Amino acid sequence: MSARLAGCASVEVDREEFKKRFPHLAREMEERAMAISISAVRWDVEAGERLASSGSERDPWRGYMPDVIAFICRCDTEEQALEIIDYMERKGEITPEYAEKLRRQLKEKGLRSFGPK
Template structure:
């Protein structure tokens, strides 16, 4: 039997495989599929759920991102970035990356706003 020449599109993951070809190409995955999953995922966390988890802040030193998340506007965030760079708290390279993200995506791209009392509400008791 003549095998037809495969095209690049034939390598996409949704293609159908002959069972033996699949076992040959992906032996460990085939074994997992044959034996069944050992790990069962019953759910996942969303970003908001993760942020709401209680944390231990003793000895925690806020990062530039923590300060940016306190800002209301892009202009305030830019002031924070400039100040942190001028005072040697962040590198010029990192400051540039933060500015680019700020211009392209806005202040909320760094995370939800941290209101007054955020650390008290999110600490382990």
């Protein structure tokens, strides 16, 4: 078993030793009881945090401001997504660097890597 974190060295841990030291965590990992599926990637941390914290229990749409990812998720084709990225970049809504990251993700991982429609 190997654990790797960004900016950290890899640590090798024997599976049996891990089970002895962390029995509850090992069981959860084996049973995948707390598994969460990730259906989208946001490169802009601030936009993701804004979106995650903007919800209200009574009105989930209160204060909702769709970002470039929200618009891309509504697209049917990669060509439409590229049009959205180009438009947002041209209008100054996203930086050229962020636009390039989005184009790369679209090319390498596909339209649905941004999330379901």
